Amino acid sequence: MVPRRYPRRVRVLVTGxxxxxxxxxxxxxAAGVYPGLSGEVRVLDLLTYAGRRENLAGLDVELRVGDVRDPAAAARAxxxxxxxxxxxxxxxxxRSIAGAADFVSTNVVGTQVMLQAALDGGVRKFVHVSTDEVYGSIESGSWSEEHVLEPNSPYSASxxxxxxxxxxxFRTHGLDVxxxxxxxxxxxxQFPEKVIPLFVTNLLDxxxxxxxxxxxxxxxxxxVSDHCAGIAAVAERGRAGEVYNIGGGTELTNxxxxxxxxxxxxxxxxxxxxVADRLGHDRRYSVDWSKIRDELGYEPRVSxxxxxxxxxxxxxxxxxxWEPLKAGAAR
Structure with missing residues (x-):
């Protein structure tokens, strides 16, 4: 596949x-890990509880504080x-089980606003980052990209x-998504509400x-570095209108x-x-990532x-x- 031809220096907008x-x-x-996307980096982030200025400290990037649900902010970004x-x-x-409204608003409305802004602004490539949770739960085997969507939580549904x-x-407007x-x-x-940082920080205390x-x-x-490498490959060479699963190849029970x-x-x-099981807890996730491997050369590198x-x-x-984050959550 011929790589998509961008200008010599690319301006990339990263929401969130x-x-x-x-x-x-x-x-x-910012470190130049993806030469095909080298250039200027702009970030649009509302800096809610999980978005931290500290995560971008020392980087030569432009941070714009704004909401993806705001059409004016999206258009400017x-x-x-x-x-x-x-x-x-x-x-x-x-959090989505406790209250779904923010998930529907940010994930659905926010995505539509960003897609429209990209269409109106003449963006050449839009990569929408999603999750394997949209497929639901699978007893055996792995999901291909063509599998029906059967989300089981408000988060995955959004x-x-x-x-x-x-x-x-893509289908209606021809936007390269x-x-x-x-x-x-x-x-x-990673914010210490997710399982690995939550367990590690609790155990350290x-x-x-x-x-x-x-x-x-x-x-x-x-x-996360393997995930980002897969996203970069899709941004540079992914086909318009296509879905790409990105897997790690390490399945473990909790x-x-x-x-x-x-x-x-x-x-x-x-x-x-x-503790009591989570409501609607999906039993098993497993994605078939042979498509991104075969088309774009993706392989997870980090054992x-x-x-x-x-x-x-x-x-x-x-x-x-992380200590201030956990203290704030406790309050």
Missing amino acids: GAGFIGSAFVRSL VEGCEVVVHFAAESHVD KAGSDLLARSY SVTRCSNNYGSH GRKVPLYGDGLNVRDWLH RALTEKLLDAVGADWSSVEP FEAGLADTVAWYQESRAW
Whole structure:
């Protein structure tokens, strides 16, 4: 496949670029990791609880504080940009169960506003970052990109809606949109409500960790740097109107993951507190990522053992980053 031809220096807009995955992508862009996307980086982020200025500290990027649901802010943000990578979303399943309204508003309406702004602004490529959770739950095998969408939580339902909007802007308006659907991410700078940073930081503080149900729910784990490399490949060479699954190739039960985290910090099972299962808890996720491998040459590079060790070490060394977040959440 012939790579998409961008100008010599590309202006890339990253929505949600101060969050966990978005900031990892921005740090790689700023470091020149993706030569085909080298140039200027602009970030649009509302800086809600999970979007942190600190995640962009020291980077030569333009941060615009604004809401993807605001058409005027979106139009200003896309001005002069060739590529939009749309991360901005509410993403925590438990929060969506407690209250779905923000998820529908940000994930569905916000995506439509950004798509329209990109269309009106003449953006050359729009990458919509989604999740494997839109497929629902699978007992065996793996989902291909053609699998029916069967979301089971308000979060995943809102992401499925945004995926369909992205498809509609390609089919109706001809906007060059690609959708990526990733498995569970982990790495540094992840807000400590998600399982790996929550468990690590609790264990470092000598607190118990909550294990849902029987602990046998299965997830495929993907290091954030591998996810970002897949997104960059789609931004550079992905086909318009196509969906690309991005997987990590490491499936673990939550119980097995807990064991690895206990070992990593020198704790034992006395630190684990079984809790009632999450409402509508999907049993297993597994994506077939052969399409992005065969078309775009994607392969996960970071082994789970090495990635987890680096992640645990980062949280051990970064109390100044996560302690205020946990204190604020507790208040």
